[in-house]
Amino acid sequence: MTALELVGIGHGYGVGDRRVEVLHDISLRVEPGELVALAGPSGSGKSTLCHLAAGIESPDRGSATLDGRPTAATADWSLVAVVPQQHGLLAGLTVEDNIALPAHRAGVDPGEAFARLTAALDLTAFARRSVLETSLGEQQRVAIARALILAPRLAVLDEPTGHQDDDHVNQVIGTLADAARAGSAVLVATHDQRVWEVAHRVIRLEDGRMLD
Numbered sequence: 001m002t003a004l005e006l007v008g009i010g011h012g013y014g015v016g017d018r019r020v021e022v023l024h025d026i027s028l029r030v031e032p033g034e035l036v037a038l039a040g041p042s043g044s045g046k047s048t049l050c051h052l053a054a055g056i057e058s059p060d061r062g063s064a065t066l067d068g069r070p071t072a073a074t075a076d077w078s079l080v081a082v083v084p085q086q087h088g089l090l091a092g093l094t095v096e097d098n099i100a101l102p103a104h105r106a107g108v109d110p111g112e113a114f115a116r117l118t119a120a121l122d123l124t125a126f127a128r129r130s131v132l133e134t135s136l137g138e139q140q141r142v143a144i145a146r147a148l149i150l151a152p153r154l155a156v157l158d159e160p161t162g163h164q165d166d167d168h169v170n171q172v173i174g175t176l177a178d179a180a181r182a183g184s185a186v187l188v189a190t191h192d193q194r195v196w197e198v199a200h201r202v203i204r205l206e207d208g209r210m211l212d
């Protein structure tokens, strides 16, 4: 069964003279176990499509569904987990509390997944530190670990290698590939060719339209 299904998506911002149409007639499926990369120039609409796919916003036209339900109605990290460009971490919490938050909210023991993800993403050494005392690259990996801790049905990640050096890029890519192998549908907006190379498919956007 298709996990994520986007059908005829159109979306824009603003009203009247200031209205900007950003996405035009986007249809896309991401199956469980599939890693799909979303490529395209700056401003082509990748982040907007991520927001719609993850249900952060509802599309003006068309539909975005996960297992047949609008993603916008899904406030459950085991179904849809997101790594936004700004990471969205809770500044008052430690690294480990940020990562474990979805598990704690769901009443699930973060145990094995927490240990696996913190090791895979090189986060173990400073797990007890406040996220305010970590680098941007470390914060990005914390957000990735948090998104994957409940092995979500759908993970949507916006430029998840953007703040990483080569070694950590490889760790991030390996972690995303593992998540897909474990059955998540993974959608990644990225300029990073190294992510395109491991993706099952690369979808290209230009001026808000999908290229063939």
Ligand SMILES: Nc1ncnc2c1ncn2[C@@H]1O[C@H](COP(=O)(O)OP(=O)(O)OP(=O)(O)O)[C@@H](O)[C@H]1O
Residues within 6 Å of the ligand: 013, 014, 020, 022, 040, 041, 042, 043, 044, 045, 046, 047, 048, 049
């Ligand atoms: N809240 C908003 N209000 C008005 N315009 C917006 C808003 N958010 C995005 N846009 C515009 O929508 C277009 C697509 O933006 P989007 O962030 O989706 O592109 P992107 O492909 O992710 O770019 P980048 O690679 O630079 O992150 C851009 O022209 C942008 O200026």
